[in-house]
Amino acid sequence: MSHLSPFVTFLLISIVKLLVVFVITLTAVAYTVLLERKVIGRMQNRWGPSRTGPFGLLQPLADGIKLFLKEDMMPLAVDRPLFLVAPMIALTCAMVSIAVVPFGAVTRVQGVDLFQVSDLNIGLLVILGITSIGVYGIALSGWSSNNKFALLGSLRATSQMISYELALGLSLVGVVLRAGSLRLRDIVDSQAAHGALSWNILGGFQIVAFFIYIMSAYAEANRSPFDLPEAESELVAGYHTEYSSMKFAMFFMAEYANMITISCVATLLFFGGASSPFGHLFDGFLNLPILNAIFPVLWFVFKIFSFLFLFIWVRSTLPRFRYDQLMGFGWKFLMPVAMANIIVTSLVMALHP
Structure with missing residues (x-):
């Protein structure tokens, strides 16, 4: 690539990165579905898919x-343009946020970081913004379907996602205060000094913020026990009742892509991202550049897998909330606790800068 201009080199590497991340994410979505069916099968003492x-x-x-x-x-009575565009909005918003996630240590080739598609100084804000737009896909799908079950499901989903977004956003303020930046690389670097003891969930005393985040994220992703928008026993299938074929598959893929994004953000903000839990203890054994590049990615994948397993475990264990309990829990419990966490974190940082 030495004879190519720096811009063309940057463009080519960026396109390759984008395609690789896109393919890996779609493959991860497909196999997360298999993982869920297998794990729930085992927990319910059956095989799951085996043929x-x-x-x-x-x-x-x-x-x-x-x-x-x-x-x-x-269906004849649907609003065709909105009916078609709704699943595209849901899937696009679920997939785009992966672009700002750093999933490995800084590894540069021709000045381009291999393990992050786009390094933005407001990466966390971008993820929150893109995921909040995803609610439009669900709202439009229910409204355009001209079906009362779909409309009820989309209304539930919209109010649920908007309500829990507030608690989710507030839970991350303590992490941002500690790192002093919205850039995801900076947040990860602030937790890398002493391994697991430097992670925000332990050394940063953000364990309360983590539990607020994870509970809000479950509600954001419409996952059990907060799966009210697609409560099969009440609403047939919720907002995607009238969808079939690939349009239904898009909603299905969006849900699992959101699970992966949630796991990525939790890993980056509370569990040190791609950093090792042992800190720099084994750095002397990893003098090879290729090992220095691969091991952080493996740590990151392991943490993501652990979160996905937790998602599945909760689904197979806990019953669904009642709708008034769901909204009350978000507004009356998570919101005040998230605000209290910000105040306590600010006081501690003011007293011990």
């Missing part, structure tokens, strides 16, 4: 082909 491929490993491929080949039904 397609060895140990059921080709089940996501079979599901994808099935959804792609299904007849795409379009």
